[in-house]
Amino acid sequence: MSKFKKKKGGELPAISTASLPDIVFMLLFFFMVVTVLRDNNLLVKNELPKADQVEKLKKDRAVYIYAGKPSSRYQEVFGTEGRIQIGDKYTSIENIGLALEEARRKLLPELQDKVYVALKVDKETNSGLVSDIKQVLRERNLLKIIYITTPGNDLGN
Amino acid sequence: MGRRATPEVNAGSMADIAFLLLIFFLVTTTIEKDKGIARQLPPIEPPTEAPPLIKEKNLFIVNVNKDDQLLVEDNLMELKDLRKAAIDFLDNGGAPAGSPEYCSYCKGSRSPSSSDNPEKAVISVQNDRLTSYDMYIRVQNELVAAYNFLRDRESKRLYGENFVFTEISKQINEGSYKGNEEAAKKKLETIQKMYPLKLSEAEPKTKGQ
Numbered sequence: 001m002s003k004f005k006k007k008k009g010g011e012l013p014a015i016s017t018a019s020l021p022d023i024v025f026m027l028l029f030f031f032m033v034v035t036v037l038r039d040n041n042l043l044v045k046n047e048l049p050k051a052d053q054v055e056k057l058k059k060d061r062a063v064y065i066y067a068g069k070p071s072s073r074y075q076e077v078f079g080t081e082g083r084i085q086i087g088d089k090y091t092s093i094e095n096i097g098l099a100l101e102e103a104r105r106k107l108l109p110e111l112q113d114k115v116y117v118a119l120k121v122d123k124e125t126n127s128g129l130v131s132d133i134k135q136v137l138r139e140r141n142l143l144k145i146i147y148i149t150t151p152g153n154d155l156g157n
Numbered sequence: 158m159g160r161r162a163t164p165e166v167n168a169g170s171m172a173d174i175a176f177l178l179l180i181f182f183l184v185t186t187t188i189e190k191d192k193g194i195a196r197q198l199p200p201i202e203p204p205t206e207a208p209p210l211i212k213e214k215n216l217f218i219v220n221v222n223k224d225d226q227l228l229v230e231d232n233l234m235e236l237k238d239l240r241k242a243a244i245d246f247l248d249n250g251g252a253p254a255g256s257p258e259y260c261s262y263c264k265g266s267r268s269p270s271s272s273d274n275p276e277k278a279v280i281s282v283q284n285d286r287l288t289s290y291d292m293y294i295r296v297q298n299e300l301v302a303a304y305n306f307l308r309d310r311e312s313k314r315l316y317g318e319n320f321v322f323t324e325i326s327k328q329i330n331e332g333s334y335k336g337n338e339e340a341a342k343k344k345l346e347t348i349q350k351m352y353p354l355k356l357s358e359a360e361p362k363t364k365g366q
Contacts, residue, residue, distance in 0.1 A: 021168065024175040031182035036189050051298040053305055054192040056330055118193070120241040127293040128286025137218075140202050147294055148193040
C-alpha cells in the first residue's frame with residue numbers, strides 16, 4: 001500500500017463545471033436587479049424619436065402619457081388613427097385631464113406639486129395630436145413636460 | 158455497519174435551473190427609457206393682456222410644413238444647417254456698442270438686421286398639424302443644441318475649461334456633482350441669464366394651410 005499513487009499520465013482531466021452555476025447566478029441577479037416590470041400594458045405603437053440634447057427624468061414625480069397608432073393587434077377595433085393612452089386604457093382628448101389627475105394622486109404627496117408629464121409619443125404621430133395634449137396640459141396648469149426620446153442623432157453633427 | 162458519509166447532493170442541475178430563470182429575466186427585461194427633452198409650457202394668459210411686441214429682427218421663425226420641410230426666415234433649409242443658423246442668430250449681438258442692449262460676450266457677426274442680443278432673441282417654431290412628431294423633436298433637438306453650444310462656450314470662458322454647462326447641470330441633476338453645489342448652481346444661473354432659452358411655439362395651423 002503506497003500513500004502516493006502515481007498519476008496515470010496521458011488523459012486530460014475533464015473541465016470542472018462546478019463554477020458554472022455561480023456564473024449563471026451572477027448574471028441572473030444582474031438581470032433581476034435591472035428589470036423593471038412594466039406597470040402598464042402598451043396599447044399603442046411606441047417607437048420614440050431620437051434626440052441627444054436630453055435631460056434625465058426623475059421617475060418618482062412623473063406621470064406618463066403614451067400616444068401613437070394603436071398596436072397591430074388592436075387596429076381592427078380601434079383603427080390606425082393616432083390615439084392617446086394613459087394608464088391601461090385609451091383616453092380621449094377631453095378626458096386627459098381627469099386621467100392625469102388620477103395618475104397624479106398615486107404619487108407621493110410631497111411630490112404632487114412637482115409633477116412632470118412624460119410624453120412618450122410614437123415618431124410617426126402627427127404633431128397636431130401632441131399640440132392638442134399640450135393645450136390640455138396648459139389648461140390644467142401642468143406645465144412641466146418632457147418629451148421622452150431614445151438616445152442618438154442621425155444627423156451626424 | 159461502519160460510518161457512512163452523507164452522500165453529496167448532486168448540484169449538476171443547479172446550472173439548468175439558474176439558466177431557466179436567467180432566460181426568463183432576459184426575455185422580460187425592457188430597459189425603460191427615461192431621458193428626453195424637458196420643456197416648460199407657457200401658462201394660459203388672460204385674453205385682455207396684449208401680447209408683447211417683438212421686433213421683427215429679434216424673431217427667428219422656423220416653419221415646418223406637413224411634408225417635414227423646413228422654412229427658416231423665409232429660406233428653405235436642410236435640418237443639418239439649422240443648428241448653425243440658430244447659433245448665428247442668437248449670438249449675433251447686433252445692438253451697437255455703447256447702447257444699454259449691447260452684448261459684450263457675443264461673438265457673432267453683429268449684423269444690424271439680426272438679433273440685438275441673446276436676451277431679446279426669440280426663436281419661434283411654427284408647425285403644421287400634419288408635421289410628423291419625429292421631425293418636430295428633431296427641430297427642437299437642434300434648437301436646444303444651439304443654446305447648449307452657446308452656454309457651454311460661455312461657461313468655459315468664464316469659469317474655466319472644466320466647467321461645461323451641460324455636463325455640470327447633468328451632474329447636479331443626478332446628484333453626482335463633487336464640490337460646492339450651491340456655487341455651481343449660481344454659476345449655471347448666470348450662464349442661463351446670458352443665453353435664456355426663448356423658444357416660442359405658435360398654435361399649429363390646420364392641415365394643408
